[in-house]
Amino acid sequence: MKRQVPLALCFLFGVAMIYTQFSPHQYSEAVYNEVIKWGLIISPFALVLAVVTLIQTHTSRIRFRSEHWQYSFIVFIGMIVMVAVGLFFVPNWLLNLLPENVSTALADVQIGPQNPVFVWLYDNVQVPMDATMFSLLAFFIASAAFRAFRARAFEATLLLITAMFVMLGNIPVGDLVWNKVISWLPLPESWVLLEDGTSRMEDGASWLRQEILDVPNTAARRGIILGVSLGVISQSIRIILGIERSYLGGGD
Numbered sequence: 001m002k003r004q005v006p007l008a009l010c011f012l013f014g015v016a017m018i019y020t021q022f023s024p025h026q027y028s029e030a031v032y033n034e035v036i037k038w039g040l041i042i043s044p045f046a047l048v049l050a051v052v053t054l055i056q057t058h059t060s061r062i063r064f065r066s067e068h069w070q071y072s073f074i075v076f077i078g079m080i081v082m083v084a085v086g087l088f089f090v091p092n093w094l095l096n097l098l099p100e101n102v103s104t105a106l107a108d109v110q111i112g113p114q115n116p117v118f119v120w121l122y123d124n125v126q127v128p129m130d131a132t133m134f135s136l137l138a139f140f141i142a143s144a145a146f147r148a149f150r151a152r153a154f155e156a157t158l159l160l161i162t163a164m165f166v167m168l169g170n171i172p173v174g175d176l177v178w179n180k181v182i183s184w185l186p187l188p189e190s191w192v193l194l195e196d197g198t199s200r201m202e203d204g205a206s207w208l209r210q211e212i213l214d215v216p217n218t219a220a221r222r223g224i225i226l227g228v229s230l231g232v233i234s235q236s237i238r239i240i241l242g243i244e245r246s247y248l249g250g251g252d
Contacts, residue, residue: 007242014240054079078125085118162212169209178205 013035020032058072149160168174238244 003248006248007245011240011242014236051079082118082121085115085121162216165205166209166212169205169207174205174209178208 016031017035020028020035054075058075060066061069061072145163148156149163150156168177235244239247
């Protein structure tokens with residue numbers, strides 16, 4: 001049950017999904033839609049498992065007084081408050097006992113994500129914390145960029161020059177700086193004018209940034225995506241055939 005059944009199910013559903021992607025038959029579409037429905041049914045159970053794991057992890061941190069264990073209380077408080085507000089409702093028998101103006105106001109309160117309190121907590125607590133976390137990542141990105149842009153080799157120098165042009169095209173003053181610099185250079189007219197006769201140097205920094213992103217950057221991204229896709233295909237075949245079994249909890 002712990003080995004053969006999961007391997008058989010993995011092989012069966014793997015082959016079935018491959019069949020649905022390469023066969024335009026109505027039966028394959030029916031199988032695909034049915035599997036999607038099963039996935040939607042399984043997803044809530046996975047969410048419950050994740051919540052239980054989260055509770056166990058932070059309970060252990062509090063019990064053994066791990067490093068920064070006090071923050072686990074904040075996790076529990078936030079989770080309990082958001083769940084309570086999201087599921088908030090007032091039973092009818094309690095509404096009948098309350099004053100008419102209060103019962104009318106409570107009866108109009110929406111349940112779930114549309115609850116005004118839930119929306120307020122999300123917009124004024126969750127969103128600012130997300131923004132703070134991502135803003136802190138900017139310092140790590142800047143330090144990594146500083147190390148990567150050191151012109152110690154030809155590739156690093158090319159990366160540095162390209163990054164300077166891209167950053168110049170992203171800032172509002174970039175086009176102004178570009179025009180001032182270009183005006184000092186004796187460039188041929190074929191380099192300056194487009195086919196319709198307009199000057200490409202008017203928004204030169206923005207144009208060059210977009211050219212870098214559309215041509216060399218897109219080519220590199222496609223190569224990387226192609227390599228990753230081939231790796232995903234080979235790994236998927238290994239899993240379907242039962243060669244790769246690490247997802248079962250072991251390497252054999």
